[in-house]
Amino acid sequence: MPLDAICLSAIKEELEKQITGVRIDKLQQPERDVIVLSLRGIGVQSQRLLISVGSGDTRMHFTEHKLENPKSPPMFCMLLRKHLTGAKIVGITQPPAERIISITFEASDVLGDKAVRKLTIEMMGNISNIILTDGNDLIIDCLRRTGDMSTARALLPGLIYRYPPVREGKKNPLTITEAEFPEMLKAKMKSTKGNNNEAIEKWLNNTLSAFSPLVCREIVWRAYADTDYRFNDLTDDGVALQKAFVDLISSINNAEFVPCLISDSSGNAVDFSFLPIKQYEDLYSIVTQSSFSALLDGFFTLRAKEKFINQKSAATLKIMTLARDRIIRKLAVQKAEIDNTVKCDFMRQCGDLIIANIHLIKKGQEVLQAEDYYCQGGGMREIKLDTQKTPQQNAAKYFKLYSKLKNAKAFLSEMITKGEKELEYVESVIEQISRLESESDLNEIRNELIVTGYIKQKRQQELKKTKQVVSSPYVFLSSSGMRILVGRNNIQNDKLTLKSSARTDMWLHAQKIHGAHVIISCEGTTPDEDTINEAATIAAYYSSARNSGKVPIDFTLVKNVKKPAGGKPGMVIYNDFKTIIAIPDEELVNKLRAES
Numbered sequence: 001m002p003l004d005a006i007c008l009s010a011i012k013e014e015l016e017k018q019i020t021g022v023r024i025d026k027l028q029q030p031e032r033d034v035i036v037l038s039l040r041g042i043g044v045q046s047q048r049l050l051i052s053v054g055s056g057d058t059r060m061h062f063t064e065h066k067l068e069n070p071k072s073p074p075m076f077c078m079l080l081r082k083h084l085t086g087a088k089i090v091g092i093t094q095p096p097a098e099r100i101i102s103i104t105f106e107a108s109d110v111l112g113d114k115a116v117r118k119l120t121i122e123m124m125g126n127i128s129n130i131i132l133t134d135g136n137d138l139i140i141d142c143l144r145r146t147g148d149m150s151t152a153r154a155l156l157p158g159l160i161y162r163y164p165p166v167r168e169g170k171k172n173p174l175t176i177t178e179a180e181f182p183e184m185l186k187a188k189m190k191s192t193k194g195n196n197n198e199a200i201e202k203w204l205n206n207t208l209s210a211f212s213p214l215v216c217r218e219i220v221w222r223a224y225a226d227t228d229y230r231f232n233d234l235t236d237d238g239v240a241l242q243k244a245f246v247d248l249i250s251s252i253n254n255a256e257f258v259p260c261l262i263s264d265s266s267g268n269a270v271d272f273s274f275l276p277i278k279q280y281e282d283l284y285s286i287v288t289q290s291s292f293s294a295l296l297d298g299f300f301t302l303r304a305k306e307k308f309i310n311q312k313s314a315a316t317l318k319i320m321t322l323a324r325d326r327i328i329r330k331l332a333v334q335k336a337e338i339d340n341t342v343k344c345d346f347m348r349q350c351g352d353l354i355i356a357n358i359h360l361i362k363k364g365q366e367v368l369q370a371e372d373y374y375c376q377g378g379g380m381r382e383i384k385l386d387t388q389k390t391p392q393q394n395a396a397k398y399f400k401l402y403s404k405l406k407n408a409k410a411f412l413s414e415m416i417t418k419g420e421k422e423l424e425y426v427e428s429v430i431e432q433i434s435r436l437e438s439e440s441d442l443n444e445i446r447n448e449l450i451v452t453g454y455i456k457q458k459r460q461q462e463l464k465k466t467k468q469v470v471s472s473p474y475v476f477l478s479s480s481g482m483r484i485l486v487g488r489n490n491i492q493n494d495k496l497t498l499k500s501s502a503r504t505d506m507w508l509h510a511q512k513i514h515g516a517h518v519i520i521s522c523e524g525t526t527p528d529e530d531t532i533n534e535a536a537t538i539a540a541y542y543s544s545a546r547n548s549g550k551v552p553i554d555f556t557l558v559k560n561v562k563k564p565a566g567g568k569p570g571m572v573i574y575n576d577f578k579t580i581i582a583i584p585d586e587e588l589v590n591k592l593r594a595e596s
Contacts, residue, residue, distance in 0.1 A: 013257065014291060022041030025038045028069050029080075032074070036049070050297075054128070063293070063301050087105035102119070117133070142155045172210060174252065197231070200230065200234075224240060259289040263287060272295055320426055320454065367384060368383040421568065422568070429454075498563060501558045505520060509553070517572075539553045555579075
């Protein structure tokens with residue numbers, strides 16, 4: 001659903017209690033339409049306030065997700081840092097029934113004197129914007145400059161900021177009195193002269209300015225238990241509709257907001273609201289969240305992050321998927337060919353039997369019936385002969401076929417072994433792409449694929465990328481305080497296991513499936529049982545069995561892990577290991593990572 005004005009009002013009420021009096025510690029612009037304010041204050045836990053004005057993605061809330069920042073901050077970000085870093089938040093306001101939030105700051109100007117700054121966030125679909133103004137409402141700058149001096153409402157530096165004009169024809173539902181609503185309803189019914197098949201939900205949506213279609217349908221459902229109820233169906237002159245409307249307005253005026261997530265039977269979030277939604281009955285589940293920030297962060301941020309990464313990784317995933325399919329087809333052909341080489345011993349035996357019975361073969365003979373001394377039960381073997389060849393030449397023919405099939409078998413066996421190892425590597429890359437967490441993770445994988453030849457190197461700039469320093473692994477802290485490190489990709493797995501770790505550190509990996517290398521940094525001590533269990537949970541989570549129930553995890557000392565000769569990146573062999581069963585518990589993984 002779009003973030004309507006009432007839901008935004010609920011968010012404003014929640015944030016106002018938490019951000020008033022705190023200061024801006026850092027400011028980032030990870031995406032074109034997203035600003036993140038890192039907040040700090042006395043007795044206040046450091047938090048990140050996310051502001052998004054993307055089309056279909058407008059919102060404002062605290063976030064637990066760390067978004068990747070560009071190498072160079074955009075100009076608007078630099079401007080905000082200049083005016084707001086260190087500034088104190090002194091107020092947060094919202095015009096009545098409007099999707100606009102203004103945050104007022106007490107900042108310092110270039111001379112160090114106190115100055116007022118205001119950040120106004122307009123969350124109105126395609127025309128959403130972020131505007132920075134001074135204490136006199138003069139625009140310092142905005143995320144999107146619009147209009148010109150001849151435009152009725154221009155957003156340009158140096159102009160006075162004014163709120164967008166109120167949409168004509170719509171009323172603020174919060175100002176409609178209990179006596180006014182039935183008059184509006186009567187006027188509507190009178191104008192149609194009793195012949196109106198229009199849905200009441202549609203009339204509410206066209207008449208009221210601050211409600212989303214979801215809320216309008218909910219009002220109708222609470223009145224008549226039917227979201228498609230129409231004016232022609234009214235038998236009570238709208239008494240039930242008026243009561244449902246008045247009750248909702250009363251709860252809004254009393255700030256009785258409830259952050260509700262609407263999910264389907266598979267647990268996928270499909271919508272959200274500021275009040276418990278009843279219209280879906282058993283079709284969807286309504287789950288109350290701990291806060292509106294938790295609601296929006298879970299609904300928008302993670303989904304937007306996954307969508308962004310999926311879009312960026314689509315081309316790389318396609319390359320590796322095609323490579324995997326090509327290898328599978330090639331292996332199928334090779335295995336079919338090697339099945340034919342089982343006849344090689346038969347050919348040698350035929351040659352031997354011809355030599356053993358050469359004195360019995362007559363010129364022009366087509367078949368040799370010879371006693372088969374290779375068969376344990378005895379018996380006769382029928383061997384076809386070439387009538388144009390001598391007995392010695394027939395024997396040589398069978399020996400030549402034997403030699404050819406034997407060489408083919410050895411060659412195909414070697415090719416199949418190489419193909420299976422390559423398939424294992426390609427599938428490991430596909431698995432890593434499926435659990436990307438940032439664009440830098442994708443770039444490292446692409447650099448790896450350039451080095452291994454799966455992606456062609458087109459420009460010199462790409463050559464430089466292959467020489468980039470590998471990023472740090474994921475870091476976790478066990479409940480007993482031991483560091484647990486997790487490789488992000490194959491090259492990093494190699495570096496983590498074979499170069500960075502001590503020989504006495506503990507190494508873990510999901511058994512016989514693709515997954516990350518996990519290292520418990522022991523620092524000369526023996527990890528406790530809880531740490532091993534937690535590291536095993538992390539290894540299960542960062543594997544291709546993430547969505548499984550129980551996953552066997554092998555663990556051993558790093559000194560027992562070796563790289564086979566000619567092995568692809570990330571490929572290792574190990575011995576002297578033990579196995580533990582772990583469950584990929586996302587909640588525990590996030591908890592341990594948050595504490596790292």
